[in-house]
Amino acid sequence: MANTEVLMYIHLLFNRLVYKLSRPSDWMAPVYRVHDPNAPPRPSVPVACTLPHGVMLGSSFDACSSDLFESMDIRAVVNVTPDIPCFFRDKSVAYVRMSIDDNERSRFCTDMLQSASDFITEQVRLGGQVLVHCVMGRSRSVCVCCYHFMKQHGMSFAEIYGLISVRRPQVRVNQNFVHDLAREFPRDGSLQKFMSSSMVTCD
Numbered sequence: 276m277a278n279t280e281v282l283m284y285i286h287l288l289f290n291r292l293v294y295k296l297s298r299p300s301d302w303m304a305p306v307y308r309v310h311d312p313n314a315p316p317r318p319s320v321p322v323a324c325t326l327p328h329g330v331m332l333g334s335s336f337d338a339c340s341s342d343l344f345e346s347m348d349i350r351a352v353v354n355v356t357p358d359i360p361c362f363f364r365d366k367s368v369a370y371v372r373m374s375i376d377d378n379e380r381s382r383f384c385t386d387m388l389q390s391a392s393d394f395i396t397e398q399v400r401l402g403g404q405v406l407v408h409c410v411m412g413r414s415r416s417v418c419v420c421c422y423h424f425m426k427q428h429g430m431s432f433a434e435i436y437g438l439i440s441v442r443r444p445q446v447r448v449n450q451n452f453v454h455d456l457a458r459e460f461p462r463d464g465s466l467q468k469f470m471s472s473s474m475v476t477c478d
């Protein structure tokens with residue numbers, strides 16, 4: 276790992292520490308998360324996973340990995356956090372930030388999801404991969420990816436969430452975000468079924 280990448284990791288960790296200390300109410304309150312109770316337990320995947328149509332899903336650590344950006348030809352990033360730096364903005368990587376927390380009060384609005392999806396579509400058209408990330412790569416970024424594939428590629432929630440769950444088993448989506456998807460896709464029966472049968476855990 277290059278020295279510059281080590282510095283980026285240190286910057287990331289320091290940034291998160293400052294953020295948590297400055298906004299304790301955003302991470303101390305319980306967050307209800309949902310997942311498929313029938314999914315077998317799998318170990319966490321430590322690196323970003325590849326999805327169809329030029330999209331990758333990962334964490335804040337992937338967002339500051341120059342090796343990943345070079346090896347996977349990542350040319351654009353959807354940063355689904357209010358605080359993680361856009362590390363490679365000065366290296367011709369296109370960014371869009373969705374400033375949203377992952378807590379019991381957070382909700383996605385329609386314009387936010389649509390803008391992110393339009394950005395992904397345009398950047399894929401221009402070539403290269405698009406990385407969608409939040410902090411852990413298990414909730415906010417998952418919601419954005421689900422919306423994008425449901426809206427732009429006609430997939431059902433069951434199809435895209437099932438694919439993501441296999442390739443990134445640690446997904447545990449904030450219950451609020453699942454309701455946001457249900458608001459956007461009221462006719463998706465698989466999403467309604469997931470909400471009624473999913474296991475709810477609190478952290």
